[in-house]
Amino acid sequence: MDTRVGIIGAGPAGLLLGRILQANGIDTVIIEQRSQAYINARIRAGVLEQGTVDTLREYDVAERLNREGLPHDDMKLFWDGARHSIPMIGDHGRQLTTYGQNKIVEDLVNLREKDGLPLIFEAEVTAIEGLPDNPVIHYTKDGVAHTLRCEFVAGCDGYHGAARKHIPDAARHSFEKEFPFAWFGILAEAESSGETRGFGHTTRGLAVSSSRGPDISRLYLQVDPEFDANSMTDDQIWDELDLRLKNQYGQKVSRGPIIDKAVARLRAFVCEKLHYGRLALAGDACHIVPPSGAKGLNLACGDVRLLSEAIVALLKNNDARLLERYDALALSRIWPTVHWSCLMSEAFHLFPGQSEFDTRRQYQTLNHWAYNETGQRWFRESMLGLPFPRY
Numbered sequence: 001m002d003t004r005v006g007i008i009g010a011g012p013a014g015l016l017l018g019r020i021l022q023a024n025g026i027d028t029v030i031i032e033q034r035s036q037a038y039i040n041a042r043i044r045a046g047v048l049e050q051g052t053v054d055t056l057r058e059y060d061v062a063e064r065l066n067r068e069g070l071p072h073d074d075m076k077l078f079w080d081g082a083r084h085s086i087p088m089i090g091d092h093g094r095q096l097t098t099y100g101q102n103k104i105v106e107d108l109v110n111l112r113e114k115d116g117l118p119l120i121f122e123a124e125v126t127a128i129e130g131l132p133d134n135p136v137i138h139y140t141k142d143g144v145a146h147t148l149r150c151e152f153v154a155g156c157d158g159y160h161g162a163a164r165k166h167i168p169d170a171a172r173h174s175f176e177k178e179f180p181f182a183w184f185g186i187l188a189e190a191e192s193s194g195e196t197r198g199f200g201h202t203t204r205g206l207a208v209s210s211s212r213g214p215d216i217s218r219l220y221l222q223v224d225p226e227f228d229a230n231s232m233t234d235d236q237i238w239d240e241l242d243l244r245l246k247n248q249y250g251q252k253v254s255r256g257p258i259i260d261k262a263v264a265r266l267r268a269f270v271c272e273k274l275h276y277g278r279l280a281l282a283g284d285a286c287h288i289v290p291p292s293g294a295k296g297l298n299l300a301c302g303d304v305r306l307l308s309e310a311i312v313a314l315l316k317n318n319d320a321r322l323l324e325r326y327d328a329l330a331l332s333r334i335w336p337t338v339h340w341s342c343l344m345s346e347a348f349h350l351f352p353g354q355s356e357f358d359t360r361r362q363y364q365t366l367n368h369w370a371y372n373e374t375g376q377r378w379f380r381e382s383m384l385g386l387p388f389p390r391y
């Protein structure tokens with residue numbers, strides 16, 4: 001099979017890129033190593049910036065989002081035994097919306113199926129040959145090797161994907177930081193606290209409570225990086241949430257059946273080379289942010305907007321100038337966002353061996369974000385997200 005653009009990965013980045021290219025009359029094939037059921041059930045991000053919501057609306061992916069998305073007016077932060085509320089409405093009504101990443105993925109897959117566009121599940125890309133100019137994707141499905149000749153390849157295959165390593169080592173400068181903790185995330189059929197999102201600095205480590213709907217709660221606990229998701233019973237998990245959120249901050253935590261549990265290590269990663277010839281990366285394939293800032297999916301969406309425009313210019317007008325600017329423009333949003341996500345992580349978690357002095361310093365950061373006019377504006381703008389860059 002041949003196509004114009006071969007997209008590796010059916011996460012939000014790959015699926016959205018496919019949708020935008022389709023709207024521009026460019027054929028794509030998406031190759032995804034997991035099954036459809038697996039990607040539909042993968043619970044991850046939930047906080048969407050206005051730019052992400054606007055993009056989904058622009059490309060007609062927002063029918064369910066418009067019905068079920070929960071807009072935020074403020075954000076609750078808890079530290080030093082007190083609750084604080086930071087207004088979250090920006091200029092021109094810009095705000096955050098809660099809507100699960102799994103729903104975005106499902107919405108995009110359903111639209112792609114409805115349009116009869118190729119999306120090959122359970123197919124693993126093993127190599128890309130012919131770079132920089134004539135890429136051929138090699139993948140295996142059901143134990144059989146296949147090739148896909150393309151005019152362009154988009155590596156939207158996440159942090160562990162295959163695409164990034166096809167950028168020559170000499171050009172691929174990467175930067176990485178691993179935090180000494182992880183997030184244990186649960187999804188529960190439980191009445192939410194009434195807060196769209198509450199972030200707690202507690203004496204037992206960070207705790208986050210958020211609502212994914214009237215009867216669905218998403219909660220996170222800071223845990224050790226080696227934590228085993230099955231090492232606590234459901235009752236023990238609820239007890240720990242009570243110890244952190246209810247007992248220390250009076251935050252209501254309603255209990256209910258836990259329907260998903262997962263542990264994610266916190267790391268930050270940036271690859272500063274985003275394209276090589278006719279291969280380009282977008283989303284987690286070229287950057288990872290710790291989830292504290294709720295930015296990964298939003299960054300992916302910003303990359304895809306830029307990359308899609310560059311691919312359209314290249315394939316329709318044989319104009320590579322936008323692609324040449326893609327790396328620098330995307331990185332102008334990636335690095336500040338990575339920085340912000342790291343600051344959020346540093347302010348809310350307990351580090352191994354942390355002293356009372358260190359904790360007092362974290363409180364000063366949080367006081368500044370909540371009560372200093374400049375700090376509050378910066379916090380709000382960072383949470384709402386930098387505007388998507390444009391060429």
Ligand code: RFL
Pocket residue numbers: 008009010011012013014031032033034039043044045046047048101123124125126156157158159160161162183185264282283284285291293294295296297298299300
């Ligand atoms: P994905 O979603 O990882 O998709 C990549 C896809 O590529 C496939 N793949 C391959 N397919 C074929 N062949 C190969 N060789 C392949 N290798 C990989 C994979 O199976 C997968 O389907 O990357 P993408 O599309 O760039 O999307 C990025 C987002 O998923 C990620 O940034 C967010 O989930 C991060 N994130 C959050 N982002 C937000 O914007 N707001 C949030 O509130 C938020 N909360 C979170 C988060 C991430 C979390 N975890 C689990 C790390 C909360 C958590 C706990």
